[in-house]
Amino acid sequence: MKFKIAFTLLGLVFAFNAASAQDCRVTLSLFNESAKVENFSDAYPKYKELLENCSDYNILIYQRGEKMLEEMIEVAETEERKQELIQEYIDNQTMRLEKFPGETKAGDVFADIAMIKYKYEVGTLEERLEAFEKIVEVDKENFSSPVAIYAYFRIANDLNDAGERDIQFLFDKYDQVIALIETQENDKALEAKPLIEKQEAQEELTSRESRILKNSEIYLRNYTKIKESVNSLLGSKADCDNLIPLYKKNFDENKDNVQWLKNANERLSAKDCTQDPLFFKVSEALHQKEPSASSAYSLGQLAEAEGDRAKALEYYNEAAELETSEIRKARIYYRIANNYKDRGSYSQARNYYRKALQSKPSMGVAYLKIADMYAKSANDCGNTVFEKRAVYWLAADYAARAGRVDPSISSNANETAESYRARAPQKSDIFQEEAAGKKISFSNCWIRESVVVPNI
CATH class of the missing domain: 1.25.40 (Serine Threonine Protein Phosphatase 5, Tetratricopeptide repeat)
Structure with a gap:
């Protein structure tokens, strides 16, 4: 007898839950259809009903509710009503995270x-x-x-x-x-x-x-x-004219404050405020207190400004080893690469440009620098005139890639890529060489890469 009663109660609970789920499904469907066509006078009451009775039924309640409330806020007739709807919007987003954390960032x-x-x-x-x-x-x-x-x-x-x-x-x-x-x-x-x-x-x-x-x-x-x-x-709030007086005024009282020295050092370095004696005082004090990537980098800047490239590279490499931020590490590698490039050490420069790109893949200017080195090396690579000119395709690819990962330089990068393509073999050259689709390797020079000849 007790078993029959328990079974009956279980059946009633199941039936009730099934009916509730059916009600939620119907209400959600009606709400969704009305909200989609911006019939908010019909959709809004159903949305409130869903929050009260079906709040954990489906994430669509909150997704559609978000869009509906945004529109309603825009057209609210009074400031009081607008503020009420803004709070409902905030509640909607908060409840979504609470009810559906696995589907919500x-x-x-x-x-x-x-x-x-x-x-x-x-x-x-x-x-x-x-x-x-x-x-x-x-x-x-x-x-x-x-x-x-x-x-x-x-x-x-x-x-x-x-x-x-x-x-x-x-x-x-x-x-x-x-x-x-x-x-x-x-x-x-x-x-x-x-x-x-x-x-x-x-x-x-x-x-x-x-x-x-x-x-x-x-x-x-x-x-x-x-x-x-x-x-x-x-x-102009962060230019040298404002930074130097700010940090000069506070240096004496903060010369033993490592955090203050770090902040001052990073800001002065970032803005290239390296000519004022204050920069050396800050950098030296920081490096004595706590050798760090920032202080080593700053001392590298000072050595470079004095023309001591070897010492500068020593400090820059020390800075790269100490640096924990990938973005700042990329800037250090980029500076090292520029030093090698300026000295004509293209292979070394490319190694460091690539290290910079590993740390910061959006550093398009590094691709542009590699493209420039490839273009300047065209006469030193390849076994024929056609192959030497083919280097420009490779340079163009790197230049174009620079603009795609860093849109801020896309105009310059695209113009550069076009100028390289103009120097590469043209359709008539490709046809004469029967080279369309072939891979050309530049293994006889420092580039040691290959390029596929465009199909004509």
């Missing part, structure tokens, strides 16, 4: 919340800043929206303009924001690199690969624009 959610506060000026500047700082704190790796990254720095700049935060705060935020941008640039450049190389080898991309490459290049262009905007905002 925390960084995206907190970026959405920060951006809605930024767009509609919700709260004080400090409160808006905190909303963006939460993204960095919780999920920095997924803080990828170019517009949100710019908004973050814009708020920091506004706080500085209002006199609520000092210039050092702004410098710190600038460094943080540039690091965020360059991290994302590297990710996208790394994603694009094998696909660009596949195209250069005249292999056809799959439709999926084409989409990935197109998306990566769009993001790279957007990050370039945002970086330019951030630098424009900082403007």
